[in-house]
Amino acid sequence: MVKPIKRFGQNFLKDNNILRKITEVINPQKNDKIIEIGPGEGALTKLLSNSGADVTAIEIDKRVIEHLKETYPEVKIINKDFLEIDLTQFGSSDLRIVGNIPYNITSSIIFKLIENYNLIRDAVFMVQYEVAKRMTAKKGTKDYGILSVLLNYFSETEFCFKVSPNVFYPKPKVFSAVVKIKFKKNTDEALNKVFIQIVKAAFGNRRKTLKNSLSNSIFAQLNFSGCGVDLSLRAEQLDLPDFIKLAEFARENFSYQ
Structure with missing residues (x-):
């Protein structure tokens, strides 16, 4: 050996x-x-x-x-x-x-x-x-x-x-x-990249609320108030559909310019 x-x-x-x-x-x-x-x-x-x-x-x-x-x-x-x-x-x-x-x-x-x-x-x-x-x-x-x-x-x-x-x-x-x-073979290709970014941003400041974590990320300029997810929660309190909602909202409203 x-x-x-x-x-x-x-x-x-x-x-x-x-x-x-x-x-x-x-x-x-x-x-x-x-x-x-x-x-x-x-x-x-x-x-x-x-x-x-x-x-x-x-x-x-x-x-x-x-x-x-x-x-x-x-x-x-x-x-x-x-x-x-x-x-x-x-x-x-x-x-x-x-x-x-x-x-x-x-x-x-x-x-x-x-x-x-x-x-x-x-x-x-x-x-x-x-x-x-x-x-x-x-x-x-x-x-x-x-x-x-x-x-x-x-x-x-x-x-x-x-x-x-x-x-x-x-x-x-x-x-x-x-x-x-x-x-899985059925994920939304167009959503995948922004989903990964959202998840990393949400857990970026684990002990902070979602609102604070997202405002300290690449999504700082985006107002998530209409996303359908309670922004006073922490990332660890969200389930998969919540993260998908955030990602879909970001895809529709966030400019990468």
Whole structure:
């Protein structure tokens, strides 16, 4: 086994039972186009490949590339940072993205998927437990924020199961969890950009009212008084239809000049 590198956020999963459970959540089928992020030495890669799926593994660590190529000749191995990959190169609008992803870039990976949601069917990730709670949080809870709202808008996100630190090498200081993100295909393309901006603006000053948060954002010049949402509430008190109302109001009344 190669020595895990901290800057790559490497914690290798070594428990066959957990690997089997993750594979069951993914449920890979023959000819599925699967992209695995950070395969490491290929523990999950083996199970994915055995399903007959078309697997591409994207690995930043040069040390394991030859091992992966020799062990899994049927898998396409790309030695690159996933965040620098152009997903359109895979020529599909039905990609499946999976992996035990580096916890230090989890949010960046999720935002990349959201930007490319129209290319992706679903994603199954092992993430830090605290992040999993934020991804699936409900209105009014302390974990409810930008990640929860954006994922709720672009997808259906499911908390699958919690994972102990004991199944990794090296053992992380935190618990992990497996989540599944199933992307919606029917979002309003023209609304998506302004929706993301509204959500980020609304949570920009989390403890302030919506009115104050929006007035400290790029929407400072826009009077939201006719938007149909109570501006004395805080962002964490709004549900998805409220954010959609705000975004639709901004789209109709806000000038980006």
